[in-house]
Amino acid sequence: MPVLVIVFSPMSQPNDPHAAYPPILEAASALQTFCEIHGWRFCFIGGLAVQRWGEPRQTQDADLTLITGFGPEESYVDSLLSRFAGRREDSKDFAMRFRVLLLHASNGIPLDIALGAMPFELNFDNQNNREGA
Numbered sequence: 001m002p003v004l005v006i007v008f009s010p011m012s013q014p015n016d017p018h019a020a021y022p023p024i025l026e027a028a029s030a031l032q033t034f035c036e037i038h039g040w041r042f043c044f045i046g047g048l049a050v051q052r053w054g055e056p057r058q059t060q061d062a063d064l065t066l067i068t069g070f071g072p073e074e075s076y077v078d079s080l081l082s083r084f085a086g087r088r089e090d091s092k093d094f095a096m097r098f099r100v101l102l103l104h105a106s107n108g109i110p111l112d113i114a115l116g117a118m119p120f121e122l123n124f125d126n127q128n129n130r131e132g133a
Contacts (some may be wrong), residue, residue: 027109044064062105076115
């Protein structure tokens with residue numbers, strides 16, 4: 001099943017140069033940029049992916065699988081927590097225990113980051129699933 005990396009580029013902006021992305025896309029774009037700067041493998045899942053590959057639907061958050069493997073998760077979690085606010089006081093401990101990091105984007109949109117390490121997650125190729133590819 002295809003996975004999705006949403007590409008936010010000047011070509012995908014609304015026709016009106018003064019129009020803004022919906023807040024959820026702004027949050028997803030910030031998360032995508034952060035992951036790309038770090039050279040991380042990732043894909044959007046959940047409501048954003050459904051909007052791209054299926055039926056449009058309302059979603060209140062941005063869900064992402066971040067390929068961490070088993071072992072180095074803490075460095076990923078620490079990096080993300082240095083840029084995005086945790087939604088729990090124990091966000092790091094929760095992420096290390098349950099492999100889900102719950103964050104807020106700067107605009108308040110919830111970000112749910114699954115720490116991926118299973119074989120089916122490790123085998124996706126995000127280059128072949130970019131919008132327009």
